[in-house]
Amino acid sequence: MSDGSHAEVAARWNANADQWTRDVRDGYDVYRDLFTFPAFQEFLPPLDGLDVIDFGCGEGTNTRRLARMGGRLTGIDISERLIDHARREEEADPLGIGYRVSSYSADTGFPDASFDAVLSTMALMDGPDFEGAMKEAHRLLRPGGFIAFSVLHPCFITPGLHWEKDREGGTVALCVSNYFDRTSFTEHWRFGDRPKDEEVVPFAVPRFPRTIGDYLNAVATAGLRIRRIEEPQPSPEACDAVPRFARWRDLAAFLLLVMAERPASCMIRQIGIDLRTKSCSNSKCYSDLCASGWTRGAVSNSSFRPDLRRAAVPVAADSALSRLHSCACHRSPATARPRRE
Numbered sequence: 001m002s003d004g005s006h007a008e009v010a011a012r013w014n015a016n017a018d019q020w021t022r023d024v025r026d027g028y029d030v031y032r033d034l035f036t037f038p039a040f041q042e043f044l045p046p047l048d049g050l051d052v053i054d055f056g057c058g059e060g061t062n063t064r065r066l067a068r069m070g071g072r073l074t075g076i077d078i079s080e081r082l083i084d085h086a087r088r089e090e091e092a093d094p095l096g097i098g099y100r101v102s103s104y105s106a107d108t109g110f111p112d113a114s115f116d117a118v119l120s121t122m123a124l125m126d127g128p129d130f131e132g133a134m135k136e137a138h139r140l141l142r143p144g145g146f147i148a149f150s151v152l153h154p155c156f157i158t159p160g161l162h163w164e165k166d167r168e169g170g171t172v173a174l175c176v177s178n179y180f181d182r183t184s185f186t187e188h189w190r191f192g193d194r195p196k197d198e199e200v201v202p203f204a205v206p207r208f209p210r211t212i213g214d215y216l217n218a219v220a221t222a223g224l225r226i227r228r229i230e231e232p233q234p235s236p237e238a239c240d241a242v243p244r245f246a247r248w249r250d251l252a253a254f255l256l257l258v259m260a261e262r263p264a265s266c267m268i269r270q271i272g273i274d275l276r277t278k279s280c281s282n283s284k285c286y287s288d289l290c291a292s293g294w295t296r297g298a299v300s301n302s303s304f305r306p307d308l309r310r311a312a313v314p315v316a317a318d319s320a321l322s323r324l325h326s327c328a329c330h331r332s333p334a335t336a337r338p339r340r341e
Helices: 004-023 031-042 061-069 079-094 131-138 214-221 236-241 244-250 283-291 296-300 315-326
Strands: 053-054 072-075 098-101 115-121 141-150 162-165 171-173 184-191 203-207 225-230 254-261
Touching: 004 079, 004 203, 031 061, 031 115, 031 225, 031 236, 031 244, 031 254, 053 061, 053 162, 053 171, 061 072, 061 079, 072 079, 079 098, 115 131, 131 141, 131 214, 214 225, 214 254, 236 244
Parallel strands: 053 072, 053 115, 072 098, 115 141
Antiparallel strands: 141 254, 162 171, 184 203, 225 254
16 A cells, blocks of 8 residues: 555554554553653643644544643544544543544635644644645634644654664664655554563554655745744653653654744724735824834734733723724725735
């Protein structure tokens, strides 16, 4: 089987689903439990009260953790079998999560601007169309909403990586190669913390190598504004619990975290002025408004919280807003009609 289509990826993960679910819930995914999810959790702003969609939710473990952080969660995954496992867990212990079988790189079926946040943990590198995922994220986000995702670090997790050891067998370096080789392939592996004497079929995981430029440019091209990038290291406690994690603390980066926002419109929706183009013909009322403190920063620097954007409007702007309301140029249909980005 090749790995180039969504249907083929779905088939791989349907085959992996039952063993994957057992292993994750039995605690064998120590990278997730001790490193990748704690780092992602620390990376996020508060989720309380936000509508959140989880791209590539799998069997729902991380989705449930995100729901416990206060978000109203929806999970999507291309694998019907993984979604079945997620739904059964939700039925047994309800957290208000909805699940849907869908690719995150195509039309997911939700209306435009349905969510305050799009999240994805260690899933986007396993799909063939990252650009499509970013376009769909932009469509689903409300203005001012954000996307945050984690992927294997593309600069270090390359098709040709291997660890270099010294004469005593100690690991001293990570050697990488084939960085620009974007040929998809299937990786076969099992969780390293599984009992060695247990016979299990290795997972078959499709991989789609990308450069760091591929990731970041796709985010920007979709119309999202990159806000933060982090390359976290395992914590001292994680390295004590799993000594091999020290390689990723000292020698190379395992994880790439990216946060971007869908820019909020810099338009006063109540009266229809577009501050980006200074569409008001009355330059005095526009300058009064800007002087009062209503700036693009007041809208876009509201910690990615759509519910806080209105609170970011300075009280001092009230009188300027009143003057704009009475300005004839804001009462014409052409300028008073709210515009969507």
